[in-house]
Amino acid sequence: MINRENLVNLEHWLCSEYEQIEYRFSQYLPNRARVVIILAAVLGVASANLAALGALAHALETALHISDARFGLVGTVASLSGAILTLIAGVWVDRRKRVRLLAIFAGSWALGMAASGCIPGYLELLLAQVVVGASGISVGAVVASLTGDYFPPSQRGRIFGLIVGGELLGAGIGMLVASIVADLLGWRFAFWSLALLGSLGVVVIRRYLREPQRNTMAKIAIGSPSPSRADSAPARSHKVADLIRRMAISPYPDRVMHEDPTCWPWIRAARYIVTIRTNIILVLGSSASYFYFTGLLVFADLYLMQRFDLPADTASILFMGLGSGGIFGVLLSGWLADRLLHRHIVAARVWVAAGSFFLTVLAFLPAFLLPSVWVAAPCFFLAALFLGATNPTLDAARLDIMHSRLWGRAESVRNLVRYTLVGLAPLMIGLLVGYFQKSGDQGAEALGHAFLLLLILLLIAGLAMVFAAFTYPRDVATVLASEGAPLPVTSDAEHPQAQVRESGD
Structure with missing residues (x-):
């Protein structure tokens, strides 16, 4: 029997351990790394919902007595409601x-997951998933805006690589946690365990994140130093802005803002956001x-089982292993882009x-055509990496x-397009499979x-990116002019070259 003295000692020990962990987190982890870890973790937790639903599909269908189609509607409702409310x-x-908003959205997500259990x-499950979907998708817009002000443009490729890597890792962890907890304690506890992770995220956000200044881009635009709050080292170079100035790239005169767009009507x-051609191409891509990916x-599990005659457990493990290439891809691409920017x-x-995009197509082509799992597996891994x-x-x-005072609304427009397509992806692929089956294909072949x-x-997305590479520089120049950069505004400027090399950087 545990007496009161033992309980007091246990409480004292737990408090002491927590204080030690908190001290090490604050003192030994650089502020910049701490911010990246928190943003990646929060986005990862928010992305765990759809993966967890997939892991709980059989248990929910049995407990609620619903069909595959009605269960599929749950994920669609979560995605589409979030796309609209964002x-x-x-x-x-x-x-x-934004830090307060991030905590509110994370808390709402946790409440929705708790209600799902x-x-x-x-x-009631549909209604709870509306809350989860709206909160989780809205987290993405907050994270993007915070990243823009926490970190200078020259570092954002690597930073987004780490953050998107956290999103992919969060989906995998959500599937793993939901599967293990559901097997041990039941599907209700699986939802509650994820709700607990969301609640811990709220505590971390409120305690360790500070609101960054919104005038970071304005300082960069006028050429003044603007070290980020997330990085104690001075910003040595804002490469994109520097290159735009050195190349004397002129903005689009009809899109240069002469007022603060913060209070613009929606x-x-x-209307301004969708008139930026480069932005539309990037969003669609x-x-x-x-x-x-959806x-x-x-x-993918079903394809691997039917194509290579694998048991369900083996197919799931193989899919997770091959899909890990995506995490390597998000980490490498941001680093590579920033290195090329410095070139x-x-x-x-x-x-x-x-x-x-082009390499993804080249890797998937043999992967879906090769008959042997041992030969196709490396192609699938590379395809996941490039995707x-x-x-x-x-x-x-x-x-x-994009003007920094429009980052939130621009991300919401992007999320509307992205999650609408994500919600429709299973349905559209299912229709294509049905069409090929009517043409004589069977199972994995279809x-x-x-x-x-x-x-x-x-x-098509890769080809569109080639076009966007030539419109991107002038759109960046337009943002710098709108933020206050001393750039010439001329209507007859020659289109800049996409690649320039200078000596003595």
Whole structure:
């Protein structure tokens, strides 16, 4: 029997251990690394929902007595509701304190997950997932805006690589935690365990994140030093802005802002955002990447089982191993783009994304055609690596071409497109599989042909990136002019070259 003295000693020991961990986290981890870890972890937890739903599919269908179609609607409702409600969240991100908003969204996500574990029926699960979807998707807009002000443009490729890597890792952890806890304690405890992670995220956000100043880009635009709060070292160079000035790239005169867009009405802000051609291309390219990734997430296990005659457990383990290539891709692409930027390639981020799309297509082609799992597996791994490599550079490039006071609303427009496609991906792939089955294909053959056909989307995205690489520099110049940079505004400027080399950087 545990007496009161033992309980007091246990409480004292736990408090002492917590204080030691907190001290080490604050003192020995650089502020910049601490911010990256927190943002990546929060985004990772928020992305765990759909993966967890997939792991709990059988348990929920049995407990709630629902069909596969009705269960599939749960994920679709979560994605589409979040895509719509994030439009409101984008306005708040541009006008209110973002760290507080991040904590609120993380808390709402945790409450939605806790409610999902308490639901008595199917309708209540749908309503709870509306809260989860809206909160989780809104987290992405806050994280993007904070990243833009925490870190200088020259570092954003690597930073987004780490953050997007956290998002992918979070999806994997969500699937793993949900599977283990559901097997041991039941599906309700699986939801509650994820809700606990979200609650811990709220505590960490409130304790360790500080609101950065919003005038970071304005300082960069006028050429003054602006060391980030997330990095104690002075910012040596803001490469994108420096290259734009050295190359004397002129902005688009009709899109240079002469007022603060923070309080613009939503319609006016959205109209401005969608008129930026480079932004539209980057958003559609990123959405195509996530569309394909979602299709793989839903159907890859089934494809591996049918194509290579593997048991379910083996197929799941193989899929997780091959999918880990995506994490390597997001880490490598951001680093590579920033290195090329330091080599004076002004549109390096867009060029890296274009190359990643083309390499993804080249890797997936043999992967879906080869008959042996041992030969196809390396191709699938490389394809996952290149597919993951498309996103961090696009995330960084979108901030480069958007006024800092529109980052939140621009991300909400992107999320509307992305999550609409993500929500429709399983349905559209299912329709393609049905079409090929009617044409005589069976099982894995129909799935493989569907994924091969959808590679056209990634090929088109890569070609569009090539076009965006030539419009990107002038869009960056337009942002700098709008933020206050002393750039000439001329209507007859020659189109800049995408690659310039200078000596003595």
